[in-house]
Amino acid sequence: MEATLQENPGARRLVAGWLKFALGALALSTVFAMLVVGTRTPLLSGFAFAKEFFRSALVLHVSFALTVWFFVCAAAMWTLAAGGAGPARRAALALAYAGAAAMTVAPFVGTPLPVLSNYVPVLDSRIFLFGLVGFVAGVALCGAAATGDIVRRLKADPHDVWRFGVLLSIAAMAMALVSLAASMKTTGVPAEQSGFELLFWGPGHLLQFVHTLLMMTAWIVLGERVLGGAVASQRWLYGLLLLAALPILAAPIIHILYPVEGPEFRRAFTSIMTWGSWPAAVLLATRILLQMVRAGRAAWSKPEALPLGLSILLLFIGCIIGASIRGETTMVTAHYHGTVGAVTLAYMGLGYYLLPAFGFSTSGGRLARWQLSLYGTGLLLLAFSLAWLGSMGALRKTPHSELAAQSTMAFSAMQLGGLLSLVGDILLVVCIMRSTRQRGDSGAEKKQPQSRSRDVRLRALALTSSLVVMIGLTVMYLPTWLNASPEVKRSEDARVAHVQEKTDAEIRLRFEQGVAMLNAKEYEHALTAFHRVLQLSPSLPEAHVNTGFALIGLERYAIARDFFESAIELRKDQLNAYYGLAMALEGLKDIPGALGAMRTYVHLAPAEDAYRIRAEAAVWEWEAKLTEERDKTLAVKKAGTAVR
Amino acid sequence: MIWQWISKLASLKFTLVVLVLVGTGVIISYRSEGTTTWALALPLFLFSLNLFAAILTNPVFRRQMPLLMFHLALIAIVLLVAVGRLSYLKGRIELAEGEEFSARLAEVEKGPWHWGQLDQVSFSNEGFTIEYAPGVQRGKTVNSVRWRDEQGTEKRGVIGDMVALSVHGYNFYTSHNKGFAPIFTWHPDAGGPSVAGAVHLPAYPRHEYSQAQTWTPPGSKSNVWVMLQFDEVILDPEKASEFRVPTEHKLVVRAGEERRELGPGESIRLPDGVLEYNGLRSWMGYTIFYDFTLPWLLASGVLAVGCMAWYFWRKFSVRPWN
Numbered sequence: 028m029e030a031t032l033q034e035n036p037g038a039r040r041l042v043a044g045w046l047k048f049a050l051g052a053l054a055l056s057t058v059f060a061m062l063v064v065g066t067r068t069p070l071l072s073g074f075a076f077a078k079e080f081f082r083s084a085l086v087l088h089v090s091f092a093l094t095v096w097f098f099v100c101a102a103a104m105w106t107l108a109a110g111g112a113g114p115a116r117r118a119a120l121a122l123a124y125a126g127a128a129a130m131t132v133a134p135f136v137g138t139p140l141p142v143l144s145n146y147v148p149v150l151d152s153r154i155f156l157f158g159l160v161g162f163v164a165g166v167a168l169c170g171a172a173a174t175g176d177i178v179r180r181l182k183a184d185p186h187d188v189w190r191f192g193v194l195l196s197i198a199a200m201a202m203a204l205v206s207l208a209a210s211m212k213t214t215g216v217p218a219e220q221s222g223f224e225l226l227f228w229g230p231g232h233l234l235q236f237v238h239t240l241l242m243m244t245a246w247i248v249l250g251e252r253v254l255g256g257a258v259a260s261q262r263w264l265y266g267l268l269l270l271a272a273l274p275i276l277a278a279p280i281i282h283i284l285y286p287v288e289g290p291e292f293r294r295a296f297t298s299i300m301t302w303g304s305w306p307a308a309v310l311l312a313t314r315i316l317l318q319m320v321r322a323g324r325a326a327w328s329k330p331e332a333l334p335l336g337l338s339i340l341l342l343f344i345g346c347i348i349g350a351s352i353r354g355e356t357t358m359v360t361a362h363y364h365g366t367v368g369a370v371t372l373a374y375m376g377l378g379y380y381l382l383p384a385f386g387f388s389t390s391g392g393r394l395a396r397w398q399l400s401l402y403g404t405g406l407l408l409l410a411f412s413l414a415w416l417g418s419m420g421a422l423r424k425t426p427h428s429e430l431a432a433q434s435t436m437a438f439s440a441m442q443l444g445g446l447l448s449l450v451g452d453i454l455l456v457v458c459i460m461r462s463t464r465q466r467g468d469s470g471a472e473k474k475q476p477q478s479r480s481r482d483v484r485l486r487a488l489a490l491t492s493s494l495v496v497m498i499g500l501t502v503m504y505l506p507t508w509l510n511a512s513p514e515v516k517r518s519e520d521a522r523v524a525h526v527q528e529k530t531d532a533e534i535r536l537r538f539e540q541g542v543a544m545l546n547a548k549e550y551e552h553a554l555t556a557f558h559r560v561l562q563l564s565p566s567l568p569e570a571h572v573n574t575g576f577a578l579i580g581l582e583r584y585a586i587a588r589d590f591f592e593s594a595i596e597l598r599k600d601q602l603n604a605y606y607g608l609a610m611a612l613e614g615l616k617d618i619p620g621a622l623g624a625m626r627t628y629v630h631l632a633p634a635e636d637a638y639r640i641r642a643e644a645a646v647w648e649w650e651a652k653l654t655e656e657r658d659k660t661l662a663v664k665k666a667g668t669a670v671r
Numbered sequence: 672m673i674w675q676w677i678s679k680l681a682s683l684k685f686t687l688v689v690l691v692l693v694g695t696g697v698i699i700s701y702r703s704e705g706t707t708t709w710a711l712a713l714p715l716f717l718f719s720l721n722l723f724a725a726i727l728t729n730p731v732f733r734r735q736m737p738l739l740m741f742h743l744a745l746i747a748i749v750l751l752v753a754v755g756r757l758s759y760l761k762g763r764i765e766l767a768e769g770e771e772f773s774a775r776l777a778e779v780e781k782g783p784w785h786w787g788q789l790d791q792v793s794f795s796n797e798g799f800t801i802e803y804a805p806g807v808q809r810g811k812t813v814n815s816v817r818w819r820d821e822q823g824t825e826k827r828g829v830i831g832d833m834v835a836l837s838v839h840g841y842n843f844y845t846s847h848n849k850g851f852a853p854i855f856t857w858h859p860d861a862g863g864p865s866v867a868g869a870v871h872l873p874a875y876p877r878h879e880y881s882q883a884q885t886w887t888p889p890g891s892k893s894n895v896w897v898m899l900q901f902d903e904v905i906l907d908p909e910k911a912s913e914f915r916v917p918t919e920h921k922l923v924v925r926a927g928e929e930r931r932e933l934g935p936g937e938s939i940r941l942p943d944g945v946l947e948y949n950g951l952r953s954w955m956g957y958t959i960f961y962d963f964t965l966p967w968l969l970a971s972g973v974l975a976v977g978c979m980a981w982y983f984w985r986k987f988s989v990r991p992w993n
Contacts, residue, residue: 137821483736484726490736491743491974498970 032384037112043385044120045103045169046378048127050459052099055131056091057452059084060445082141083134086148093367094147095127095162097238100374101196102169104241107381108193109173110180116172121489123165128493129158132500140532144223146231156216167204170197188257188264192244195272196237202275203233206282213287219536221543225287229278232296235304236275238370242338243271243311245373249335250315252380253326258315267307274303290548305346312339333396334376337403342369344407348414358417361410368406368448375399375455387462395458402451408444412437534563541573550580568594568601575607584614602631606638609645622649674728681724689718708756708782715753722746737982744975748968755964757784760841762959766796767852767869768952776959787961788839794818796955797827799845801914807876807906812845814955841961848956849914850875850882851899853922857888859944866890871954872899875914876906893941898923899951900932916951924948 032039062084102123106116132154133139139152149155174197181190206229214226250258258264277299285292316339319326326332345365352358379395415437541556557574560567571594578587591608594601605628612621625646632639679685692714699710722742726732732739762776774790799814812831818838819825828836835842852869859865870886872878883898901920906912922933924946931939938947 482733483739484733487732487736487739487743491740491747494974495744495747495967495970498973499967502966502969 031107031110032381035110035112038106038110039385041112041116041120042103042107042381045099045106046381048120048124049096049099049103049374049378050456052091052095052127053452054456056088056096057449057456059088059091060449060452062088082143083139083150086141086143086150087131087134089148090130090159091127094159095130096374097234097370098163098166099123101200101237101241102166104193104244104377105170105173105177105197108180108190109176111176113172116169117485119165119168119172121165121485122168123162124489125492126158126160126162126165128496129154129161131158132496133158135500136503140536142223142536144227146234147223147227149223163204167200170200173197186261188261188268189244189247191265192240192247192268195268196240196244199233199236199240199272199275202278203230203237206230206233206278209282210287219539221540224540224543228293229282229287229296232300233275233278235300235366236272239304239308240268240271242342242370242373243268243308245377246311246315246335246338249331249373249376249380250318252331253329253335254315254318254322255326258311258318263314264311267311270310271304271307274299277303288543288547293547293549301349305342305349308342309346312342315339330395331376331380333399334372334379334403337399338369338372338376341365341372341403341406341410344410345369348410351414351418356417357413361413361417364406364413365410368403368410372399372403372406375402378459382459382462394454394461398451398454398458401447401454405444405447405449405451408440408447410444412440412444416441530563534560534567537563538570538573541570541577545573545577545580548580550577553577554581566597568597568604571597572601572603572607575604575611579607579610579614582614584611587611588615600631602628602636605631606642609642613645613649618649618653622646622653625649677724678728680720681728686718686721689714689721693718712753712756715749715756719746719749719753722749735982737978737985741975741978741982744971744978747971748975751964751968751971754784755782755962755968757782758786758961758963760785760787760789760959760961763846763956764959765848765871765954765956767854767871767954768796768798770869770954771795781961785961787841789841789959789961792818792838792841794836794838794843799849799914799953799955801849803906803912803914805908805910807908809847812849814845816843835960840963841959843957843959846956846958847877848874850878850954851916852952852954853897853899854949854952855888856947856949857891857944858947859888859890861890861943863890867949869952869954870897872897874956888941888944888946891941891943893926893943895941895946896925898925914953916953920951922948922951 032042102119106112109116133150133152134155136154137152139150139155142149142151147159149159174194177190177194177197181187181194207226210226210229214222217223217226247258247264259267277295281292281295281299285295315335319332319336327336342365345362345368348358348365349362352362376399419437537556537559541553541560544550544553544556554574554577557570557577560570561574564570571590575587575590575594578584578590588608588611591604591611594604595608598604605624609621609624609628612618612624625642629639629642629646632642693711696707696710696714700707703710723746726739726742726746732742760779760781762779762781764772764776766772772792772794774792776789795817797815797817799812801812802810804810814830815827816830816836817825817827818836821839830836830843830845832845832847835844837843851872853872854867854869856865856867866889868889870884872882872884875882882900883896885894885896887894899920899922901917903917903919904912905915905917924931924933924939926939926941926946929939931937933939933948935948935950938945
């Protein structure tokens with residue numbers, strides 16, 4: 028791996044470009060994480076903008092910590108595996124930079140609505156979406172441009188198993204993009220959260236295979252370094268990597284068999300991730316761990332052992348928590364904090380490992396160990412505390428205040444974990460910066476010390492355009508903020524109205540999401556959405572009714588009945604509440620009660636109501652049933668009298 | 672072959688020609704009354720080509736990051752100025768209190784590439800206050816407006832001479848022009864719906880003594896002359912005051928030989944309908960400005976200055992000045 032960098036200055040510069048990008052993404056995600064924390068601090072959270080900015084900052088934090096960081100690390104590995112450089116690869120890097128720049132400025136342009144969709148949270152703004160498309164296009168171009176060279180190098184030297192892992196990850200990425208295009212044929216450019224959820228469901232699951240394959244590749248490289256030889260036989264490793272990539276072949280079949288908006292589609296993709304994403308990684312991890320135990324102290328004392336060991340540990344914990352997921356609780360969040368931490372630590376380890384190949388000093392000694400330990404510990408704490416909260420039924424994507432109410436201790440542990448991982452992120456940037464200042468003895472830079480004659484045009488172009496965009500947007504929007512502030516101070520009503528407007532927007536969004544989930548028979552998801560609607564607007568009868576229908580879907584009739592009754596209490600003419608109440612009572616075998624509710628529905632429903640015929644049929648059926656039961660009872664009574 | 676052409680484009684002689692063309696364009700723009708956009712846009716475009724070719728061919732730009740960034744910022748400035756001239760819009764409108772903006776401008780001046788969305792702008796004047804210092808010194812204009820933003824959400828806010836309402840890239844500023852607007856409803860004899868509208872009297876206080884206007888009701892053949900009369904001192908030169916509609920006034924209406932003094936709710940019979948006077952409101956004049964390049968121009972300018980400073984700092988900090 029390091030030989031490729033030393034032999035090829037073009038590739039080295041390009042990989043360095045991607046790695047700097049990755050570091051920048053991590054730094055930005057940290058900045059946005061701090062803003063998330065900032066908007067929750069007592070002093071700042073008093074401002075209306077802080078409440079609004081919380082979700083945008085959260086989207087940006089997740090985007091940069093997951094989408095951008097992972098994709099950029101993937102692109103760096105693809106470029107590294109391909110070796111060489113070319114205009115297409117340089118264009119890919121520039122395109123990705125421009126896309127990420129647009130994503131960064133998006134929250135400051137207007138008031139984009141944050142869409143916390145699974146896998147790829149987005150801001151519903153053109154700038155963000157164009158930026159995201161540009162960024163992904165850049166990464167995809169990088170993968171496409173690298174494929175040919177990787178295949179050629181792999182043919183020349185099949186012992187480079189890591190190149191095979193990288194190649195498979197490109198294939199998984201290609202499949203994810205095809206899945207995205209196929210989903211987009213149905214959803215178009217979504218206008219609401221449920222649309223984004225559908226759009227990213229398939230590709231989001233497939234991306235997990237990209238990350239798993241690259242994490243395994245990083246393990247193979249780090250493992251070789253730690254063990255001083257191959258972690259397993261070449262055939263075994265090829266087999267494991269193929270096993271890890273195999274489930275992605277199911278994606279086209281799922282797209283052919285099921286409609287994107289259907290529940291089967293969601294379940295099928297969930298299944299391939301649930302059953303397909305971890306076995307190969309766990310097998311490889313076990314193999315590496317066993318080898319390390321056999322190798323003894325010599326292996327554990329290597330600097331690469333720490334990130335490798337922590338990465339494996341986090342993967343195991345992530346998998347165990349993943350197996351305990353029941354419903355939409357913070358257990359899901361705990362699971363992905365474990366797995367995301369595992370991939371990130373593998374990349375961090377690989378980054379430290381490659382530093383000397385760029386001509387920089389090695390890892391940075393004690394500080395690097397601190398960095399890895401803090402980050403790993405932070406992620407472990409986060410995963411455990413979120414799992415703890417999840418085991419108590421805390422729903423995901425709920426405000427911190429509600430999580431704190433569940434368990435102060437678990438919540439404190441979660442905050443401490445977040446803080447430690449944040450410090451770990453910052454320390455990584457510090458370590459790398461320190462290393463780049465202290466040039467190493469070995470490496471290619473020594474062979475080519477003349478950096479002054481380097482062509483700076485591409486960098487200058489990227490820097491100029493980024494700075495013009497950043498300053499321009501600041502100039503455009505800063506006066507608006509400055510002008511807006513006296514008005515905000517002058518009019519408390521305006522602030523309240525603004526907050527109310529945004530709350531209404533979220534209620535609408537969650538409600539739509541819930542209805543979409545209800546139609547897709549995804550009752551757990553629907554329940555989560557309506558639960559949030561009820562938190563924001565407890566006296567919205569429609570939310571009570573739909574919660575009731577979601578509970579009927581889950582066959583929890585008694586609670587469903589309560590929701591329908593509360594809806595009727597809130598609004599006597601809430602037609603659907605009577606229908607739902609009748610269904611819930613039927614589920615509870617209370618046929619007389621169900622009949623009464625359904626009669627009220629029939630009485631109130633207009634003639635053209637779509638459900639009226641069904642309701643009348645139910646009334647007829649239940650009346651017949653009751654008559655039959657009454658007759659039976661009379662017959663039994665008569666028979667009893669006759670016997671006496 | 673292509674490289675030779677690029678080298679020619681990069682030559683300083685060509686720069687000189689371009690600068691002469693820019694100068695000529697500026698003179699033409701000042702002297703002509705018609706649209707002179709191309710006279711400026713074309714030389715600026717050539718200037719950017721010249722700069723770009725210089726960056727491609729001159730080896731110094733491959734090594735000197737600040738110098739290269741300065742020139743790139745310069746290209747951005749030149750191109751933005753050219754695009755700005757092609758796509759700008761300047762206009763003027765007047766809106767009575769409560770009136771909705773209808774995208775019809777009283778005066779307009781725009782570049783040939785202005786394909787904006789003025790017809791999608793929706794805002795209304797909700798009334799304004801202007802404080803005057805003694806000596807009829809105009810103070811700050813505080814104009815309440817209601818508008819729909821790009822997402823269609825209705826919003827309310829306050830704008831002024833220096834604080835714009837920005838919708839779809841158009842900036843609406845209040846102007847010093849404002850005055851009184853009698854509101855009428857026209858009931859035509861020929862049938863059809865009654866039409867309500869406002870007649871904007873000349874600006875107040877600039878035309879304090881000529882508050883009259885001639886107007887033709889919609890679909891009518893009769894010209895109507897209206898004049899506002901009131902005895903109150905609205906803007907007292909001796910003390911601080913505020914622009915407002917007079918509490919007591921009368922409206923003199925003359926149509927043909929007939930002359931009537933109307934109060935709110937009264938009407939006058941015209942040959943082809945009845946004109947009903949509903950009351951007096953104010954109107955505000957707005958200037959509209961659209962040039963999406965301005966923030967980017969400022970950004971490019973700031974960057975160019977910064978890069979130039981960076982370049983010279985590096986140049987002179989290499990060795991001590993003494």
